[in-house]
Amino acid sequence: MTMTLKCISPIDGSVYAERPVMTVDSAAAAVARVRTAQKSWARRPLAERVALVQKGVARLNAMKDDVVLELAHMMGRPVRYGGEFGGVNDRTAYMAEIAERALAPISIEESAQFSRYIRRVPQGVVFIVAPWNYPYLTAINTIVPALIAGNAVVIKHATQTLLVGERIVRAFTEAGMPEDVFINLFLDHKGSEQLISAGSFDFINFTGSVGGGQAIERAAAGTFTGLGLELGGKDPGYVMEDADLDWAVDTLMDGALYNAGQCCCGIERIYVARPLYAEFIDKAKAWASNLKLGNPLDPETTIGPMANVRFAAEVRAQTAEAIADGARPLIDPSLFPQDDGGAYLMPQVLVDVDHTMRVMRDESFGPVVGIMPVDSDAEALELMNDCAFGLTASLWTNDPERAMRIGDEIETGTIMMNRADYLDPALCWTGCKATGRGGSLSEIGYHNLTRPKSYHLRKKQA
Known part of the structure; x- marks a missing residue:
């Protein structure tokens, strides 16, 4: 047959x-x-x-x-x-x-x-x-x-x-x-x-x-x-205290949620210098809340269904496990009545997360991102490297030398400064680890x- x-x-x-x-x-x-x-x-x-x-x-x-x-x-x-x-x-x-x-x-x-x-x-x-x-x-x-x-x-x-x-x-x-x-x-x-x-x-x-x-x-x-x-990938973003906050929020959230989060170099975890943390998560919440989930044939839709019900189920599982372990979801489900429990999956932003949670370690490849505050470059570097994958890392600062110093220590294929989820054909597209x-x-x-x-x-x- x-x-x-x-x-x-x-x-x-x-x-x-x-x-x-x-x-x-x-x-x-x-x-x-x-x-x-x-x-x-x-x-x-x-x-x-x-x-x-x-x-x-x-x-x-x-x-x-x-x-x-x-x-x-x-x-x-x-x-x-x-x-x-x-x-x-x-x-x-x-x-x-x-x-x-x-x-x-x-x-x-x-x-x-x-x-x-x-x-x-x-x-x-x-x-x-x-x-x-x-x-x-x-x-x-x-x-x-x-x-x-x-x-x-x-x-x-x-x-x-x-x-x-x-x-x-x-x-x-x-x-x-x-x-x-x-x-x-x-x-x-x-x-x-x-x-x-x-x-x-x-x-x-x-x-x-x-x-x-x-x-x-x-x-x-x-x-x-x-x-x-x-x-696989689990690409991090690190927002330093001198970053342009609005620019960082707009780019990193787009990098996390565009294409329903199904991007090879999408942002899956974000670390924010503590002085900017509260404002960053407020703006990230507003950004994600403004998305429109729906039929991809509708020109008003900004986030369509995930490609397969099976993929959406994995994202839901990671999110539910994190919430059960103490993570706090920022996005109100009532804003996304189109979430049908199947392929149509609402975006979610999680705080009070840590690296014991799968959503901060395993590839999610969907519209969810975890955000953590950090108190130093050393702490951010340790967290960014605490990962099985290494495709890209996105650094947000007005100090190129600082970005290069940190970038030299990150185990990844590409370092970006004030940019995310982007491929430059003049640079080798490569990765390390898993x-x-x-x-x-x-x-x-x-x-x-x-x-x-x-x-x-x-x-x-x-």
Whole structure:
């Protein structure tokens, strides 16, 4: 019997889309065709590859109206936010701009006797396993530099955003991408793991849960396949006594609650210098109370349902446990009658929290944030590092040197000052600890999607 993948819409619990699961044999045959196509793609001049990738992204932009509606139906993001095209376009433009420099050979010697240099050559076939929370942005982070560098790409999206990989590939194909250079596969977990275990790919980029990353590592064990893993996060914000309070509240609360809190680098815990604490929580309460929970197809909605009832249940559990252990919720449930106990989940701000509570330790990935007062940089630093994850940290101060001193001691991938929940394509997107390993975007992203190949050419025989 043919198995099917079903996307259950968080809007109403209905089946929004379904696709048959490919057999491992048919998927392996498709990957074999991709491997053949990659050779001729890599031989194309860099400028041609860049131009075709840019045309593919432009064609995707032309599908914006359909994409925005599909995202609302599949994972609940309000249509008022217009999809992910700003980031998609910015990241594509930057990676195209730096491609020649990032992929340029390193010349060691060019003399009458020797030519010695190091080239960056494609890994080969890159497998992208993309998540549902930012299904276009996270995929583009690897699709664009992988194809520009001369790799072929196989993509598989999370079932919650089942149609995204299919749509991206369609856009690139319509823009002129050669056949089999970039394909989408509909696979279940078992099928993906079998392909990985068989050594079908030369590099794998996975964005998702810690458990998913562990499964990828186990499947790849012994194949020597390169891995890029962006897994969980519990990103902190630290507001120092000299911070611009209104700016900090607006940015950190947006970072905590945008996309119903379902952001890789969303703010999940906030530490505030005690002199600002009372005012900060008053303003944070007002900020969250002004959100409008509702159907994402309604242009007035500012916070839609979580992508899945199961995800909302975990956030409710963490919140309830914290309250039972003494945390105090600031947001009045009567302001959010749309909270249905299912995917529609009201935002919540918790105070009187501590690190014995799961809501301050485990990834929540939903519209809840805990706020604690601190009395020193040392205390804030200890709390920020008291975490299994390390993706980003947001520091709020008017003193850059202080931010750098503190930032040097934080165990994380990116330090931001007076900013949060943001990805700069010129900087390597990376993490540490249980957040994973590797890095995308920037010149380093190109280096991870290629391998060095050394040339030692003696021009004259002795």
